[in-house]
Amino acid sequence: MVELQTHPIDTVFHALSDGTRRRMLRELAQGERTVSQLAEPHDMSLAAASKHIKVLEGAGLIRREIHGRTHLCRLEPGPLATAHEWLTFYERFWTNRLDILERLLREEDAQKSARDELQKNPLKSPAPQKSETEPETGEDR
Amino acid sequence: MVELQTHPIDTVFHALSDGTRRRMLRELAQGERTVSQLAEPHDMSLAAASKHIKVLEGAGLIRREIHGRTHLCRLEPGPLATAHEWLTFYERFWTNRLDILERLLREEDAQKSARDELQKNPLKSPAPQKSETEPETGEDR
DNA sequence: TTGTAATTCAACCATGTGGTTGAATATGCG
DNA sequence: CGCATATTCAACCACATGGTTGAATTACAA
Known part of the structure; x- marks a missing residue:
């Protein structure tokens, strides 16, 4: 349907709607990773993983730094903050x-x-109580 | 690619990745709306809008209450809270x-x-400062 | 009862998505 | 140089997505 005028947050939410990509983000939360490191735990071809990484990159969720023949990826939290803020409404x-x-x-x-x-004891909101540990949501393994 | 075992949060983020659906949610934040009320501002057929509503419903983002021949939709914030919490990590x-x-x-x-x-004055995080008003993100018109 | 209003259903279409495989492109190394 | 390594590219495929139109379903109202 052509979808002219795609809003940036479209691509962010779309990138987040895939478990493989969410797992890659979770991995990058631990530190920088190369493309093959990111691909390794996922049962798919390198080319497929490379596409996922490009989706994340397109959404601005990661940045890539090319060192010789290896590409180092790092988390770029800005769009996540934007999405978080959007939900805060x-x-x-x-x-x-x-x-x-x-x-x-x-x-x-x-x-x-x-x-x-x-x-x-007015029970002012029973509290999510799990912001600092990993949320089990989004099959983070 | 078959995608057996789709995680619930997949469908939530996917539902949020479309501007039309985000606008519908924003509309529902003002109160209950019928299907045709939700469809009206969007330049598409009723059937198309109905599909969008079903996507939102499938993600658990809205609930529907059938009154005679009209369907009343209301916002269901749980999945939004889940997504918000996921991002909080x-x-x-x-x-x-x-x-x-x-x-x-x-x-x-x-x-x-x-x-x-x-x-x-250690400027402990300059603060998003816009949680109660509408975020301009997500072309909310 | 008869018509009209609210909504979905079904079939169809163009394009997007996520995967594959095999070749291409660099880069690093002995 | 010549080979292995890291990554992408290109073509292809199955299925999902977002849209259309026209008919079906159901409920209200004259």
């Missing part, structure tokens, strides 16, 4: 939701027993 | 970067004048 929805649930519970149990505990 | 890269820049500046200007101000 919707943050109020998954936090609001908890506030609403809390309010509903409080109203429903208005004459029940648990009211006092809830009011003293 | 990389947050240290775009914040670290600032720390590194800061350190470099401090070393470079070790004998220059601006050192004292930098040390007293």
